[in-house]
Amino acid sequence: MIKAARKGIVGNGIETIKNLANLLSSKNYRGSVIFTAEPTNDQRKMLEDICPTKALFSVKENNAMGLDNGKCIMCGYCSEVVSETIKISNKPVIPVKMKSQIIDYSNPQTFPSEKSYEQIGNELKEKIQKMFSRSLAIRQVDAGSCNGCEIEITALNNPIYDIERFGIHFVASPRHADVLLVTGPASRNMETALLRTYEATPGPKIVIAVGACACSGGIFGDTHATTGGIDKVIPVDVYIPGCPPRPEVLIQGLLLAVDRMITNGK
Amino acid sequence: MNNTNLENYAKEITDKFSNKITKTYQNNDELHLDVELNDMPKICDYVYKNWNARLATIICSDERKNIGGFTIRYVFEKDGGFIFIIVSTGQSLSFPSIALHVPAAALYEREIKDMFGLIPTGNPDTRPLVLHEHWPDEIFPLRKEFELETKVKRQEKEYPFLRVQGEGICEIPVGPVHAGIIEPGHFRFSILGENIINLETRLFYTHKGIEKLAESLRLDEALLLSERIAGDESVANSSAFCQAIEKIAQVDIPKKAKKIRTIFAELERIYNHVGTLAGISTDASFPFGAARLNILKERLMRLNESLSGSRILFGVNRIGGVRCDITDENKKLILETLREISDDFDKIIMLLKSKSSFMDRLRGTGTIQKKIAYDLGTVGIVARCVGIDIDTRRDHPYGSYHLHNHKTPQELMQHQIEMEKRTGDALARFEIRVQEVRDSFDIIEESLNLENGALFTSIPDSLEPFRSSLGWAESHRGQTLHWVMMGENNSIFRYKIRTASFCNWSVIEQAVLNDIVPDFPLVNKSLDLSYSGNDL
Numbered sequence: 099m100i101k102a103a104r105k106g107i108v109g110n111g112i113e114t115i116k117n118l119a120n121l122l123s124s125k126n127y128r129g130s131v132i133f134t135a136e137p138t139n140d141q142r143k144m145l146e147d148i149c150p151t152k153a154l155f156s157v158k159e160n161n162a163m164g165l166d167n168g169k170c171i172m173c174g175y176c177s178e179v180v181s182e183t184i185k186i187s188n189k190p191v192i193p194v195k196m197k198s199q200i201i202d203y204s205n206p207q208t209f210p211s212e213k214s215y216e217q218i219g220n221e222l223k224e225k226i227q228k229m230f231s232r233s234l235a236i237r238q239v240d241a242g243s244c245n246g247c248e249i250e251i252t253a254l255n256n257p258i259y260d261i262e263r264f265g266i267h268f269v270a271s272p273r274h275a276d277v278l279l280v281t282g283p284a285s286r287n288m289e290t291a292l293l294r295t296y297e298a299t300p301g302p303k304i305v306i307a308v309g310a311c312a313c314s315g316g317i318f319g320d321t322h323a324t325t326g327g328i329d330k331v332i333p334v335d336v337y338i339p340g341c342p343p344r345p346e347v348l349i350q351g352l353l354l355a356v357d358r359m360i361t362n363g364k
Numbered sequence: 365m366n367n368t369n370l371e372n373y374a375k376e377i378t379d380k381f382s383n384k385i386t387k388t389y390q391n392n393d394e395l396h397l398d399v400e401l402n403d404m405p406k407i408c409d410y411v412y413k414n415w416n417a418r419l420a421t422i423i424c425s426d427e428r429k430n431i432g433g434f435t436i437r438y439v440f441e442k443d444g445g446f447i448f449i450i451v452s453t454g455q456s457l458s459f460p461s462i463a464l465h466v467p468a469a470a471l472y473e474r475e476i477k478d479m480f481g482l483i484p485t486g487n488p489d490t491r492p493l494v495l496h497e498h499w500p501d502e503i504f505p506l507r508k509e510f511e512l513e514t515k516v517k518r519q520e521k522e523y524p525f526l527r528v529q530g531e532g533i534c535e536i537p538v539g540p541v542h543a544g545i546i547e548p549g550h551f552r553f554s555i556l557g558e559n560i561i562n563l564e565t566r567l568f569y570t571h572k573g574i575e576k577l578a579e580s581l582r583l584d585e586a587l588l589l590s591e592r593i594a595g596d597e598s599v600a601n602s603s604a605f606c607q608a609i610e611k612i613a614q615v616d617i618p619k620k621a622k623k624i625r626t627i628f629a630e631l632e633r634i635y636n637h638v639g640t641l642a643g644i645s646t647d648a649s650f651p652f653g654a655a656r657l658n659i660l661k662e663r664l665m666r667l668n669e670s671l672s673g674s675r676i677l678f679g680v681n682r683i684g685g686v687r688c689d690i691t692d693e694n695k696k697l698i699l700e701t702l703r704e705i706s707d708d709f710d711k712i713i714m715l716l717k718s719k720s721s722f723m724d725r726l727r728g729t730g731t732i733q734k735k736i737a738y739d740l741g742t743v744g745i746v747a748r749c750v751g752i753d754i755d756t757r758r759d760h761p762y763g764s765y766h767l768h769n770h771k772t773p774q775e776l777m778q779h780q781i782e783m784e785k786r787t788g789d790a791l792a793r794f795e796i797r798v799q800e801v802r803d804s805f806d807i808i809e810e811s812l813n814l815e816n817g818a819l820f821t822s823i824p825d826s827l828e829p830f831r832s833s834l835g836w837a838e839s840h841r842g843q844t845l846h847w848v849m850m851g852e853n854n855s856i857f858r859y860k861i862r863t864a865s866f867c868n869w870s871v872i873e874q875a876v877l878n879d880i881v882p883d884f885p886l887v888n889k890s891l892d893l894s895y896s897g898n899d900l
Contacts, residue, residue, distance in 0.1 A: 124670035128679065150585040173588050173679060186673075238545045242570040244896045245547055246595025246676050249639075252545050253665070256658035270543035287496045287569045287899075288548055291540045317589055322505055322514050323573030342595065344675060 128172040129190035129344075133202075137163050137183045148179045151310070151317055167191045168200040168313030171341040193306075193338040193351035195358060197329070200313065200337055215259070215346045222353045223264040229360060230276060232265045234352070237275035237299065241292045241328065242285030242318075246342040247309040251279065259345045266352065272298040277355055283311040283324040284331050296332045304355045307334045308348065310341045370395045370445040373415065381407055392611075393445045393760070394834060401459060404451045408438055409465045411449065417442040418754070419741050422472035423847050424480050425858040426508045427452075430830065434482055438462070438469075439834070439845075444759055446834055453482060461486035468741030471870065479506040479575075494568045494899075497521035505576050512573070512580050528554035528562045536881065540569045544885075547895035551884075558880040563873045570899040578859040579851075583609060583683055586856055590846070591678050593861060594897035596639075599625070599632045600839030601863070601897075602681040604846040607762060608835030609683050612850055613823040619764070620817040621685035626763040627698075627811050628672065628680045628688075629837065630804040635664040636840040637797045637804075638709070640892045644794055645716065647886040648725040656712045660705055667701045670694075685820020695812050706805050713798050726791040730875045730887030734788065737871060744842015745796050746868045746891055750788035753779075756838035763837075768807050790890035800840075826854045841865055841892060863897035 131153075137145060142163050145154045153169035154176060156162075170191075176184045194200050226234045238251055254261040255268065269275050272295045284292060296305070307328040310316035320326025328334050335358055338351040374388050374395055384407065387398035399407055411417045417440035427435045431452060436459060438449040453459055461484040463470035473484035474493040481504035495503065498518040504510060528535075533556050540548035550566040574593060578586045590605035591598040603625050610617060642657035665675045672680050672688045680688055690698070716722055732742075734750040747754050757765040771779065786792045832849035842864030851857030868891060876887050 124666070124673075126671070126673040127669050128673040150581070150588055171588065171592075171678075172674070174673070175584065239541055240547045240570070240895075242572055242896075243547070244592045244595040245894060246592070246598075246678075248545055248547065249596060249665075249676055252639075253658075253662060255545075256662050257655045258659060258662045268545060272541070282570065283572060285570050285572050285899075286498075287571050288540065290498070291548065291569070295541050317585075317592055318572045318574075318577065321512050321573050321577060322503075322510075322516060323571055323576070341678065342676065 125188055127188040127190075127344075128174055128186050129188045129340075130167070130186070131165055131170055131172070131176060132185055132187045133163065133165070133183060134185050135183045136161075137180065141180045141183055144179055145176050145184070148175050150175065151314075151319070165202045166200060166314065167202060167339040168197065168337055169310060169316065170339065171310050171317055190344055190347045191339045193336055193343075193347060193354050195336055195354060197313075197337060200339060215349060218346075218349050218353050219261075219264045222266070222349065222356060225353070225356045225360065226265040229356060230265070234266045234277060234356065235269045235275045236266060236277045236279050236352075237269055237272045237295070238279045238281070239272075239292060239295050241280055241282040241288040241312070241331075242324065243282035243309065243311060247281040247312075250342045250345055250348060251281075251308070253345050254348060259349075261349065264349075272296075273300065275299050276303065276359075277352070278303065278305045279308055280305060280328045280332075280334075281308045281312050282328075283315040283318040283326060284328050286323050286325065289325060289331055292328075292331050302359060304335045304359055305332055306336045306338060306351055306355055308338045308351070309343060310339060313337045313339055316341065369443045370447075373442065373445075373447065377407070377410070380410065391833075394448060395445060396448045396450060398450050401451045401453060401456070404438070404449060405460050405462050405465065407449055408440075408462045411440050411442075411447060412466050415440075415442055417447060419466050419468045419472075420446060420843075421845050421847070421860065421862040422469060422476065423858075423860045424476045424482065424506075425849060425860075426480060426506065429508065434480060436476070436482075437847075439847075441759075457481065458483040458485050460484075463487045467739045468867070471866070478504075480504055481507065491524060494571055496568065497523045505573060510576075512576055523566065525552050525566075526554075526562065526564050530556075532556055533561060549895050553881060553884075555881060558882070560876050560879060560881060560884070563876050563884075565869060565873060567869060567895060568899045570896045572900065574900040575859055575861060578856050581856065583854065583856070586859065587681065587683060590861075591681075593900065594863065594865075594894045595676050595678075596636050597632070597839040597841065597844065597863065597894065597897060599628045599677050599680050600837040600844050601846070601861075603629060603763065604835040604837040604844050605848070606681050606683050606835065607837070608833045608846050608848040609827075610823065611833035611835065612827050612831045612848065613684075615684060615821050615823050617685045617821055618817045618819065620815050621819055622764045623811045623814055624686045624688070624690055624819070625681065626765060627690065627808050628677055628686075629763065630808045630811075631664070631668060631671070632677055633840040634801055634804045635661055635668065636892075637801045638664060640840075640889065641794065641797055641801075643889040643892075644726070644790070644886065645722070647889045648722050650716070650719065650722045653712060653716045653719075653722070656708075656715075660708060660712070663701065663705060667698065670697065682820055684823045685818070687819070689819055690812075690814060695814075698808065698812065702805055702808060706802075709801065723791065725886065726794055726890070727789060729790040729879060729883050730890055731878060732788040732871055732875050736874050737788070740870050740874075741867050742842075742871050743867045744838070744840075744864045745793055745800075746842065746871055748783075748796055749786055749792040751783040751786040753783050754843070756836055756843040760836055764811060765807075768810060790886060793890045830857065832858075839864055841894060841897070842868065844897075861900055863894065865894040865898040869893050869898055 315326035384403040420439040420441040423437040433452040433454040440447040536553040539550040548569040552564040554562040642654040645653035847860040849857040
């Protein structure tokens with residue numbers, strides 16, 4: 099009886115879901131914007147007008163349309179206006195190393211990675227064992243985010259994603275950190291603090307910009323009170339797009355960051 | 365709502381100050397009184413003291429082009445209505461402070477000083493609030509001539525913190541970059557041994573100029589912006605914004621949309637309350653409880669995702685209705701998931717309450733005095749934990765909340781007794797959160813009998829310039845108020861946002877005074893304040 103009561107309170111043993119591949123995201127999830135056909139001239143004009151963060155832009159030379167995933171906040175307005183050419187996919191956008199890679203075009207298609215959270219985690223674990231003797235320390239810095247990205251980063255620590263089992267942990271001071279996970283459009287009032295956090299982090303250090311705001315300013319843009327992206331203040335090594343990026347994408351970004359450290363920043 | 369009440373108030377105040385009120389008009393639940401600048405403090409004082417009206421917000425707008433001066437609206441909340449006391453500054457660049465009579469006004473006046481350059485004469489605190497010391501003195505972002513994209517130079521200056529001096533007293537500066545995964549803010553503790561003698565908060569690190577930015581956006585873009593005021597209050601903030609616009613456009617949204625808004629608002633409340641309870645458990649050094657609650661939070665966020673396409677409920681609202689439908693399949697999913705979660709939730713709470721070390725840690729920690737909570741104008745759980753009985757869902761029903769407010773006299777009596785018993789400590793806040801989560805389960809279940817019908821009504825293409833309205837919602841932190849004034853060509857002339865956190869932040873300086881430094885994280889978490897929602 100005690101056993102049964104204990105099970106009632108404690109739960110059903112291991113909560114960490116080992117195979118997240120099929121559970122990754124529901125079919126409604128707004129993960130990425132995908133072109134299903136080449137937009138016509140009129141459609142391009144409409145799309146450019148409707149996009150609130152100017153993520154969709156026309157490319158003059160080849161009459162194509164570009165999509166800056168670093169700016170996209172997944173509002174879905176574009177697919178409501180021009181549903182023939184654009185659809186919202188539930189596959190999230192993958193993180194990238196360079197800002198130029200963040201842009202998709204309507205003619206060549208790129209498809210997001212199909213790996214599960216668990217596969218990426220284990221790959222990451224192996225690399226961390228080699229590079230950092232089993233522990234990668236992360237310092238999270240909020241540079242003006244709306245708290246959406248923080249909710250997802252906190253979720254990495256919950257028993258379901260449980261990122262510590264891959265040898266990754268969040269530390270309290272930048273002096274202990276290998277990686278800075280920065281969110282927000284870098285508000286002007288946080289600029290100095292962000293810079294000083296960066297300076298306090300020992301090298302070699304990796305900076306990851308998390309979320310549309312950190313990649314480009316997002317909906318907050320580049321105004322008197324914001325700087326329009328983390329890379330305007332400190333050098334960024336990996337960009338994780340999304341508003342907010344889900345935990346599965348955050349861990350992909352970490353993998354990319356570790357890769358970058360192994361290859362000395364290439 | 366309570367039109368007759370407001371009419372009585374209008375009559376009373378015009379009798380009392382007959383020659384001082386230049387114009388009175390009533391618009392549904394808003395009573396507007398135009399008064400002269402010099403008479404304003406007396407009238408505000410009368411409304412605050414004699415009617416026990418709560419200061420809801422102070423709104424300033426730059427109307428120099430239209431009426432030749434800045435307009436300041438003092439909004440008081442009373443009996444389901446809002447009383448606007450409206451003054452124009454004319455040529456003067458200062459206005460009399462009411463902070464000495466209405467303590468809650470102090471912060472609003474400092475905000476107006478920073479953003480508009482109007483001096484509140486008589487406000488004892490002349491330090492900047494929103495714009496930190498590196499902003500030049502002559503920059504006032506919310507004035508109309510200030511361009512949104514101006515890059516202003518930085519200047520070197522220091523912020524004068526309150527100095528506590530004496531033998532053995534030292535200071536601990538904390539932040540803006542904190543130890544945990546939370547938002548930035550600076551706390552300056554003056555301590556004697558471990559005891560906190562004084563705490564000073566310095567916020568606005570995440571100030572992103574949202575109110576100024578909104579003035580350059582289309583309405584549907586501003587809706588997206590309102591969702592991102594605070595990521596965890598997205599439904600509450602966007603609902604409040606939509607309601608303000610819908611009131612300006614004078615449209616009534618479909619019943620189904622109202623119910624769906626209610627369901628999502630409650631889903632938002634549940635996942636955030638569960639997250640906060642987990643945080644309280646962590647900060648009380650009981651990670652096991654936190655782990656169990658975090659599993660529930662994750663499940664709730666997955667439910668959010670399958671319903672709305674976003675784990676934190678972005679993209680639920682649209683002006684005139686909602687964007688996501690709740691199909692029969694979804695209804696089944698909601699019911700099944702919530703039943704499961706509600707069972708698990710009860711078990712975990714039982715477990716937490718059976719741990720004396722956990723309960724002892726909460727009892728008597730971070731106690732707030734009722735008088736202080738009232739004077740500072742707190743809202744939401746922070747007010748309810750000392751027995752101030754306010755809840756926007758009941759006081760100003762929006763969405764379909766009017767359907768859930770029916771209580772039997774016995775229930776009302778019980779509610780009254782419970783309010784009297786509340787002690788204002790972290791335990792009281794813990795228990796209220798648990799109760800609210802359970803209430804939310806019930807509200808969602810009751811709301812699921814959706815009518816057939818449209819998800820939204822269309823609003824007119826162009827709205828009348830210079831019409832304004834107030835929208836409100838009860839987020840999981842408390843009342844959030846959005847005031848919108850339309851400009852020409854369907855633009856936004858002024859968008860004033862006041863979230864619950866703006867009212868509640870100042871109480872933390874008082875709540876920690878009887879505690880030691882290691883209690884601070886627990887007190888902070890139990891109050892559950894948003895930095896981004898405060899800083900805008």
